[in-house]
Amino acid sequence: MPRTLSDDEVRAAVPMRDAVEAVRHAFTELAAxxxxxPERLVFGGGRxxxxxxxHEPSGSAVVKTLSVRLDxxxxxxxxxxxxxxxxxxVADATAVTTLRTGAVTGVATDLLAPADAGNLALLGSGAQAADQLRAIAAVRTLRAVTIHSRTAGNARKLxxxxxxxxxxxxxxxxxxxxDALADAEIVNCATSSGTPLFTLSALPEQVHVNAIGSFRPSMRELPAELLATASVVVVDQVEAALAEAGEIIQALEDGHLDQAELVELGTALREPPKVSGRTVFKSVGVAAQDWAIARSLAASVE
Known part of the structure; x- marks a missing residue:
């Protein structure tokens, strides 16, 4: 009989630092x-x-099925x-998803943010927000965190x-x-917004931006001007971004960005890009991340 792990058991088995390293390994394997x-299957308008x-070398596999209701x-x-x-x-998908989504942000932040970056602006206070911060704290020594959310009460609770x-x-x-962005060295966007969360002029000249909230073509967290002017735009996988990342799709259609400028995370880990000024990581999530967490879970219960 399969072993079934709850949310709490998933988190106890895979601390965030371990999750970051597991996901880092998965992306190097993906690049290799x-x-x-396969491309993610989407039914019911993304619901x-x-x-x-x-994973061909190990013969292991993962399948994740999600019901998504933002309300x-x-x-x-x-x-x-x-x-x-x-x-x-079998594991709870809520815990695995927030953990692996946080972990990939940690991997990208470690790659693209300055080593001494410690001021974080967290945009969004929903289910993903806490693990986003935990992952960044796993790779950088945070000094100050400013949270901005459409719901101020949720931001205060977080x-x-x-x-x-x-x-x-x-x-x-x-x-x-x-106000949230004024002194930020790292910005993390974790919302379901359909329009950009800020203007380019609101960002400091030296900043790393993660965007993980949008996962449908109709969603956008980042302004096109940021994608057009960033020193590097890293995505988890180009194919996935072209299918699901609304801000990437729109920027390409409007001529603000060229597909050849997109760098996959696995490639960037093997050949770190030269970065300066503003940098961007855009993720819609890929199954290799789920494999990474599930593999760690399986090892923990052997």
Whole structure:
């Protein structure tokens, strides 16, 4: 019989630092061509998602099925099924998804943000936000975090929760996005917005921006001007970004960005790009990330 792991069991088995390293390894394997990873299946206008990946060297595979309702708490419900040498493993998809999405942000931030960057602006206070911060804290020594959200009450609750978890970090809530961004060295966007969250002029000249909230062509968190002027735009996978990342799709259609300028994360890990000024990481999520967390879970219960 397969072993089934709850949200709490997933988090106990794979601490964020381990998740970051697991996802880093998965992207180097992806760049090496060691995965068969079909494009994500999308049903019901994005309300049902199915993702799968097969790691050829190990013969292991993962399948994740999600129900996504942005008007529901939690917004993501589903299962992750891991198949390897032993018995199959089933895990709660909410925990796996937020953990692996946080972890890839940690990988990208470690690659693209200055080593001494410690001021974070967190835009969005939903289900993904806490693990986004935890991942960045795993790769950078944070000094101050400013949270801005459409719902100020949620932002205050998140600041209080994370303040207890990270007592050495200063937390505050900003009423405007401009205030949140003013002193940011790292910006993290985790919203379901259909329009850009800020203008280019609101960003400092030296800043790294992660955007992980939008996963449909109709969603946009980043202004086209940022994509046009950033020293590097890294995506988790070009094929996935072209199918699902609204800001990338629109910037390409409007001529603000050329597809040849997009750098895949796995490639960037093998050949780090030269970075300066503003840098961008845009993720819609790929199944190799789920494989990374599921593989770590399977190893933890052997």
């Amino acid at each position: 061509g060691h995965f068969t990873q 049902v998602l199915v993702m799968t990946a097969h 529901r708490t939690p917004a993501i419900l589903g299962t992750v099924v891991w198949t390897g040498d032993g018995a199959p493993l 600041a209080a929760t994370l303040g207890d978890e990270f007592p050495a970090v200063s937390f505050r809530v900003a009423e405007t996005v401009e």
